[in-house]
Amino acid sequence: MSDPSDTFNPTQALDAVHSTRADLASRLDEGSWRYDLIYSGLAGVIVGGQALPMGWNALASVVGAGALGLLARDWARRKGVWVCGVTPRRARWVSVGLGLAIGALCAAVFFMTYNGGSRWIALPAGLAAAVAALIGSRLWRQVYRRDLQDDFAAPRMSMGLLFLMGLAAMVGSGLSHLLNTEEMVTAWLLGVGIGMTGMAAFMMARRRFRQGFAR
Amino acid sequence: MISVPQFDPVIHAPGRLQICALLSATDKAEFAMIRDAIRVSDSVLSKHLKLLEDADYVRATKVAAGGRLRTWLTLTNEGKRAFAGHVAELNRLATLVRAAE
Numbered sequence: 001m002s003d004p005s006d007t008f009n010p011t012q013a014l015d016a017v018h019s020t021r022a023d024l025a026s027r028l029d030e031g032s033w034r035y036d037l038i039y040s041g042l043a044g045v046i047v048g049g050q051a052l053p054m055g056w057n058a059l060a061s062v063v064g065a066g067a068l069g070l071l072a073r074d075w076a077r078r079k080g081v082w083v084c085g086v087t088p089r090r091a092r093w094v095s096v097g098l099g100l101a102i103g104a105l106c107a108a109v110f111f112m113t114y115n116g117g118s119r120w121i122a123l124p125a126g127l128a129a130a131v132a133a134l135i136g137s138r139l140w141r142q143v144y145r146r147d148l149q150d151d152f153a154a155p156r157m158s159m160g161l162l163f164l165m166g167l168a169a170m171v172g173s174g175l176s177h178l179l180n181t182e183e184m185v186t187a188w189l190l191g192v193g194i195g196m197t198g199m200a201a202f203m204m205a206r207r208r209f210r211q212g213f214a215r
Numbered sequence: 216m217i218s219v220p221q222f223d224p225v226i227h228a229p230g231r232l233q234i235c236a237l238l239s240a241t242d243k244a245e246f247a248m249i250r251d252a253i254r255v256s257d258s259v260l261s262k263h264l265k266l267l268e269d270a271d272y273v274r275a276t277k278v279a280a281g282g283r284l285r286t287w288l289t290l291t292n293e294g295k296r297a298f299a300g301h302v303a304e305l306n307r308l309a310t311l312v313r314a315a316e
Contacts, residue, residue: 008227010308016229017236017302023252024237077280080248082287083241148240 021148026209028079029141035075036137042067043102043133048126049111051119057110083144093145105129218299225270226301228257230263235298238273238290246286264288272297 042064049060076082085095109125226235233253237244241264250260267273272294291296 010305013229013232014302014305014309016233017305020233020236020241024240027248027252080245080283081241083245087242088240106218 018149024081025145025148028081028083028144031078032141035071036134036141037066038071040133041139042071044126044130046104047105047109047129048122050106051113051122051125060104085140088144088147090147091140092135094140094143098133098140101132101136101172102129105132218296218303220304220307221297221300222304223297223301225266225272226298229269230259232301234260234263234267234288235272235290235294235301238288239295239298241283243287244277245299246288249288267294270294270297 045067046061046064050057051063052060105125105128109121113119113123114120218272224234230253237249237252246257246264250257253260255263264273265276268275270293271291274291276289277284277313278284278287279285
């Protein structure tokens with residue numbers, strides 16, 4: 001019997017890696033339009049819901065976020081794969097950008113209606129959010145496909161990034177309640193600033209930690 | 216991050232290389248999906264996974280869904296590092312082979 005290592009061919013092994021990943025990309029593309037359309041509709045509901053009276057807007061956010069969670073869970077169950085939006089190295093920045101855009105639209109609708117603006121702002125803002133989410137979602141898939149082709153770097157930091165993004169949102173909303181209503185925008189920006197600084201500190205510490213191990 | 220090229224005998228086998236290629240591109244993947252994707256039987260996949268789990272490259276979690284247990288698999292940080300190093304080594308060897316031809 002011949003030793004398999006005698007016939008080892010690195011090019012064939014690399015081809016196997018690439019074709020396995022290309023096959024995965026094709027599997028994930030099947031039915032993705034349906035997912036992306038529902039996802040963008042829910043993003044529109046969350047943004048538009050910020051124009052509702054106090055309490056109802058929070059309910060719209062919770063229901064919208066819950067529905068997004070169920071959508072992702074159902075997708076994972078049907079596909080047999082779970083990929084968090086911020087896990088892939090390059091595609092994560094599409095998720096972060098989309099998150100910031102949706103967050104900014106939510107804040108804009110909330111502050112405008114809170115300061116006496118028309119609640120009809122919900123319609124164009126919700127539509128803008130839905131379009132942004134659809135474009136962002138399709139773009140994410142395109143960038144993820146590219147990540148699948150040539151990104152084999154390891155390991156990743158999705159959980160740390162998620163934690164810090166959540167922390168930024170919590171600090172921002174906490175400060176908003178502590179400060180006067182006139183200063184809510186400042187408080188929100190301060191919260192995001194603290195979150196971003198924390199994220200940068202985390203990334204630097206992580207790099208130092210790795211370099212220490214490598215020596 | 217650039218990975219240090221290092222040949223890994225655990226990942227080297229074609230089936231395990233494909234499993235790692237799949238898992239490294241996801242947060243977690245289900246047993247049945249991997250089995251269908253790499254076209255092997257349940258028992259062959261179980262054997263590959265056992266070796267990867269013994270090397271601490273893969274972690275399995277069983278989740279009850281729809282009245283049955285489904286096994287979800289994750290590549291550990293150790294596994295991600297080993298796979299990235301192995302692919303870097305494959306790239307290095309492939310370049311050498313091309314240069315020699």
